[in-house]
Amino acid sequence: xxxxxxxxxxxxxxWCTYTAADLAGTARMVQSPNVRLVRMMCTGMVxxxxxxxxxxxxxxxxxxxxxxxxxxxxxxxxxxxxxxVKLLSEILTTVGLDPRRLKLTWIGASEGNxxxxxxxxxxxxxxxxxxSEAASLGAM
Amino acid sequence: MATTSRIEVRQNGPLAAIREFLAxxxxxxxxxxxxxxxxxxxxxxxxxxTDPEKLSAVDPFAPAxxxxxxxxVARLTRGEMEGHMAAVLRPCEIRAFTxxxxxxxxxxxxxxxxxxxxxxxxxxxxxxxxxxxxGSKSPDERTLEFMGKAPSGGLEDPAATPxxxxxxxxxxxxxxxxxxxxxxxxxxxxxxxMWAIAKTPTGEGLLNRLGLPDADSLEARDRAVxxxxxxxxxxxxxxxxQTAEKISTPEKMADYLADCVxxxxxxxxxxxxxxKECVFVTDVFEHEPWQYQGWARKKGALRVPVDTMFxxxxxxxxxxxxxxxxxxxxxxxxxxxxxxxxxxxxGGRTQAAFGYEAGxxxxxxxxxxxxxxxxxxxxxxxxx
Ligand code: SF4
Ligand code: SF4
Ligand code: FES
Numbered sequence: 099x100x101x102x103x104x105x106x107x108x109x110x111x112x113w114c115t116y117t118a119a120d121l122a123g124t125a126r127m128v129q130s131p132n133v134r135l136v137r138m139m140c141t142g143m144v145x146x147x148x149x150x151x152x153x154x155x156x157x158x159x160x161x162x163x164x165x166x167x168x169x170x171x172x173x174x175x176x177x178x179x180x181x182x183v184k185l186l187s188e189i190l191t192t193v194g195l196d197p198r199r200l201k202l203t204w205i206g207a208s209e210g211n212x213x214x215x216x217x218x219x220x221x222x223x224x225x226x227x228x229x230s231e232a233a234s235l236g237a238m
Numbered sequence: 239m240a241t242t243s244r245i246e247v248r249q250n251g252p253l254a255a256i257r258e259f260l261a262x263x264x265x266x267x268x269x270x271x272x273x274x275x276x277x278x279x280x281x282x283x284x285x286x287x288t289d290p291e292k293l294s295a296v297d298p299f300a301p302a303x304x305x306x307x308x309x310x311v312a313r314l315t316r317g318e319m320e321g322h323m324a325a326v327l328r329p330c331e332i333r334a335f336t337x338x339x340x341x342x343x344x345x346x347x348x349x350x351x352x353x354x355x356x357x358x359x360x361x362x363x364x365x366x367x368x369x370x371x372x373g374s375k376s377p378d379e380r381t382l383e384f385m386g387k388a389p390s391g392g393l394e395d396p397a398a399t400p401x402x403x404x405x406x407x408x409x410x411x412x413x414x415x416x417x418x419x420x421x422x423x424x425x426x427x428x429x430x431x432m433w434a435i436a437k438t439p440t441g442e443g444l445l446n447r448l449g450l451p452d453a454d455s456l457e458a459r460d461r462a463v464x465x466x467x468x469x470x471x472x473x474x475x476x477x478x479x480q481t482a483e484k485i486s487t488p489e490k491m492a493d494y495l496a497d498c499v500x501x502x503x504x505x506x507x508x509x510x511x512x513x514k515e516c517v518f519v520t521d522v523f524e525h526e527p528w529q530y531q532g533w534a535r536k537k538g539a540l541r542v543p544v545d546t547m548f549x550x551x552x553x554x555x556x557x558x559x560x561x562x563x564x565x566x567x568x569x570x571x572x573x574x575x576x577x578x579x580x581x582x583x584x585g586g587r588t589q590a591a592f593g594y595e596a597g598x599x600x601x602x603x604x605x606x607x608x609x610x611x612x613x614x615x616x617x618x619x620x621x622x
Contacts, residue, residue, distance in 0.1 A: 146555040147517070147548075154548055167611050167622055177609035181592075182555075184617050185606065188587045189554050194487035202618050232488040238495075238547045 104158035104224040106133045108217075109144045113171045114207045115163035121210030132221050133161070140164065141202075142175020146182050149200065153190070154238075158230045159199040161220060163213075166204040176204065194231050198223055241436040243450035245421075252385060252428045253378055256421070257293045259434065262448045263324050264290055269350070269444070270321025273311065274298050277377045280369075284310055286323070297377065298326045298421070301384040301402070303359035306509040306564045308334035312344025319348040324444075326352045326421070328359075329414040330405075330564035333597020334509035336416055337560040340604050341512050350440055353414020355423040355459075357388035358406025362569050368400065385428055389462075391469060405565020405578045408474035413463045416597065419445055424466065425458030433459065474582065481576070481583040488547075494580070495550055497573040500543040504577045505553055507570035510560040510596070518549050550577075554584050559605050561585035562597045 110116045116137045138144055141164030149160050162179055170176040183202040191197050201220060205212045247255040264272045264287065276285040276295040282302035287293055308331045314323060327335070332353050338344045360368065369380070387393055394407045401407065414420050418441030422433030433453050436442035485491040502518060505511040517523070523545060534540035558581055567577035589595055592605035615622040 147552050150548060150551045150555070154551075174609045177611065177613075178606075180614050180617050181606055181609060184591055184614050185555060185559070185588055187617075188591050189551060189558070189584055192482070192584050192587060193485050193491040193551070204618060204621060235488055235492055235547060238492055238541055238544065 102225055102229060104132050104221060104229070105156060106159045106161060106217075106220060106224065107136060107152040107157040108133050108161040108163065109136045109138050109141070109148060110162075111141050111164035111170075111176075112137055112139050114165040114169065115203075115205040115213060117207035118205045118209045118213040121208070122214045125210055127210055127214040130217050130221050132224075133217055140170060140172045140175035141179035142170070142172055142177075144179055144182070146186050149186055150190075153195065153199065153230065153232055154235055156230070156233060158227075158233075159201065159220060159224045161201045161203070161216070163203045163205050163216070166206055169206065196227055196231065198227060199230060241442050241445045242453040242456060243434045243445055243448070244453040245432040245434055245450065247428060247430055247432060251382060252432060253297060253299070253381060255432065256298060257296055259421075259448075259450075260287075260293050260296060260324075260326070261290050262450075263350075263352070263444070264288075264293065266444060266447055268322050269324050270319075271323045272296070272326065273307070273314070273323055274326035275300055275302075275307075280377070282377070286314065296326075297381055298354050299357075299385055299423075300377065300381045301357075301359045301388075302362070302365045303328070303403070303564075303566075303569070304362055305507065306334055306566045307331050308338055308509040309343075311335050311349065312338040315345045315347070315349050316343065322348050322350055324350040324352055326354060327414070327417075328356045328564075329353055329411050329417075330356075330409065330562045330597075331509070332414055332416045333411065333562040334564060336597045336600050337510045337562065337604070338512065339600060340607075341510075341560075343512055346600065350419065350444055351414075351417045352419045352421060353417030354421045355463075356406075356409075356412050356414065357384070357423070358393070358402035358409065358412075360400055361403040361565075364400035364403075385423075389424075391466070394469070394473070403565050403569065404477070404576075405563055405568065405582075408470055408477050408582065409563060410467050410470045410474060411563075411597075412466045412470070416600070417441070422456070422459050425456075425460075425462035477579060478583045478586060481579045485580060485583075492547060495546050495575060498546050498550070498571075498575050499573060500546055500549060501572060502549070503570040503572065504567035504575075505557075507566040508557060508561075509564065509566065510562065511553065511557045513556075518545070518552070550580070554581070554588075557581075558585040558588045559592065559594060560596045561589075 152160050164176045272287045274296045282300045284307040393402045418438045420435040436445040561581045565578040594605045
């Protein structure tokens with residue numbers, strides 16, 4: 099049987115995690131084809147709707163990754179992201195999505211290694227978890 | 239000690255007594271208008287009353303709740319006002335107004351909040367059916383009948399014909415917290431007396447000027463409030479457990495929403511859904527024909543309108559932390575989606591996640607309006 103290949107949508111901050119992802123790529127550390135990177139100017143720009151839409155459109159997990167606390171270029175965008183992720187996980191788990199399908203991490207621009215590890219670990223977790231519980235809903 | 243006055247009820251009953259009381263309020267030098275539910279052309283609607291004569295149509299105890307007036311109060315207090323308005327409101331209207339004030343949609347400065355001890359109200363559909371069925375009864379008679387039946391709690395039994403709305407049956411805040419003055423009914427013999435209880439300096443100032451006699455003990459009321467809250471909390475727990483089961487998977491949630499036609503009445507009726515323009519009616523959701531075709535091909539069949547689940551999950555994200563459980567969403571739904579049930583369950587969880595309770599305290603900032611450097615380490619797996 100074919101192995102389940104999860105789709106992971108990653109909203110990453112331009113100033114940190116995006117650069118880290120780039121670094122990981124050029125250093126040939128991460129090759130996972132499962133991750134679709136969406137470059138944001140800040141995690142504070144990740145509207146909860148983006149996360150919901152991604153999960154309703156077939157994503158098996160959503161990763162949001164931004165600057166470490168204290169490092170956000172817009173001062174508190176990452177703290178906003180953190181509260182929103184907390185809020186979303188309450189809602190999404192209530193309707194039966196596994197909490198591991200929404201992940202928030204802090205990965206600085208120089209942390210290519212970290213990025214590769216985070217992604218590989220997430221892919222591994224989601225493979226073990228299986229396809230999203232919301233996979234069947236389509237555009238409802 | 240805070241001022242607690244007695245509103246004497248004479249032969250002509252509690253409605254006459256409350257109208258007299260409001261006439262005194264309106265006559266006060268600082269009060270320019272009284273806002274309260276009145277019988278307008280046979281419908282029970284919020285009204286802004288400036289002429290004491292018109293108070294004869296006022297009925298704050300009517301078991302009809304066609305809209306949560308918090309949004310109207312917000313509109314009436316946003317900007318300069320001529321004098322103070324005394325607004326007679328249900329507890330959930332006050333709590334919704336508190337949320338709107340936090341969102342800068344209204345102002346608490348030129349308003350005196352007079353909260354009624356609330357026995358609940360019928361769902362609008364049930365209320366209309368009732369008025370049609372016994373058209374010979376006057377609105378006053380209907381209200382008095384309700385006031386006679388409600389205190390026993392019997393109207394909270396789902397088997398009652400009809401029972402009060404589901405939202406009211408699980409409302410653990412029947413006493414109007416946040417009011418300047420409480421119109422106390424609980425534990426009172428409404429054929430003899432009611433109480434006016436000042437809870438703030440504003441309320442106390444007004445009440446003192448009205449020159450009403452002092453009330454004796456409020457012990458009976460305290461006991462009644464406690465009993466009601468306990469009964470409602472127990473009912474809420476049962477309802478939440480049932481709702482949790484009904485929406486426990488995305489598939490079940492889709493079933494739950496299956497009859498939804500995306501009319502968005504629920505958010506229009508919601509007092510705390512405050513955006514001027516809802517994103518769901520903007521171009522963002524004007525999809526192209528080819529997109530529909532694409533979605534259809536994916537599963538072989540596409541339910542239209544689309545975005546139903548998306549809408550409800552988004553509204554839960556936007557408004558559940560401010561939900562006061564008033565039930566107007568369910569009241570407004572043409573297709574009987576239990577929207578309130580979903581919001582009470584999820585709102586209970588999202589509010590608890592931030593140690594927040596909608597409407598509890600005007601000084602408590604809304605959870606998504608504060609962001610701290612050190613908090614919620616669990617969200618990022620213990621890394622902060
Ligand atoms: S979501 Fe429903 S119950 Fe909650 S405040 Fe809005 S209308 Fe009232
Ligand atoms: S009012 Fe009812 S049908 Fe209309 S959008 Fe809300 S849940 Fe759907
Ligand atoms: S700039 Fe990177 S999270 Fe805000």
